[in-house]
Amino acid sequence: MILKKLLETACGILAGLALFAIMVLTFLDVSGRKLLDHSITGSLELTELLMVVVIFGALPLVSERGEHVVFDSLDAILPDALKRIQRALVHLLCAAALIGLAWLMWQTGNDFVTSGETTAQLKILKAPFIHGMGLLCGFTGLIHLSMMFKPLDHEEAEGGAL
Numbered sequence: 036m037i038l039k040k041l042l043e044t045a046c047g048i049l050a051g052l053a054l055f056a057i058m059v060l061t062f063l064d065v066s067g068r069k070l071l072d073h074s075i076t077g078s079l080e081l082t083e084l085l086m087v088v089v090i091f092g093a094l095p096l097v098s099e100r101g102e103h104v105v106f107d108s109l110d111a112i113l114p115d116a117l118k119r120i121q122r123a124l125v126h127l128l129c130a131a132a133l134i135g136l137a138w139l140m141w142q143t144g145n146d147f148v149t150s151g152e153t154t155a156q157l158k159i160l161k162a163p164f165i166h167g168m169g170l171l172c173g174f175t176g177l178i179h180l181s182m183m184f185k186p187l188d189h190e191e192a193e194g195g196a197l
Contacts, residue, residue, distance in 0.1 A: 039099070094172070130183070138169070
């Protein structure tokens with residue numbers, strides 16, 4: 036329970052701060068362009084990097100809360116036993132995909148460290164962002180593994196979302 040609260044707090048703060056930074060950056064960039072005839076150098080690059088933080092920072096939260104888009108039109112007619120099997124398989128596939136993706140991102144981050152890959156305009160190192168994406172995908176994969184054996188809640192048993 037403490038680990039869950041820590042994950043929710045850390046990911047929520049990370050994604051929230053990045054989203055706030057995008058808002059401030061966009062406001063200042065547009066204001067500078069309209070009022071001073073000069074935009075912020077590298078604002079597009081910064082926005083792209085901050086979007087990575089927002090998306091991957093929120094991914095564990097979305098998975099933990101079960102807020103993904105689901106196709107559940109057959110759930111009303113499926114027996115609970117089949118729903119439990121389906122749910123476990125879906126979470127296992129999601130976990131495998133996310134953990135595999137995490138490993139690939141970590142390897143790519145290592146390659147970027149070796150090559151010194153940076154953004155085009157501001158020369159910001161890409162490796163920390165790729166490593167962060169990998170870590171957050173890995174955490175999300177572990178969340179899906181932990182959800183494989185969670186019992187069906189009332190809504191799911193009645194044919195609602197998984």
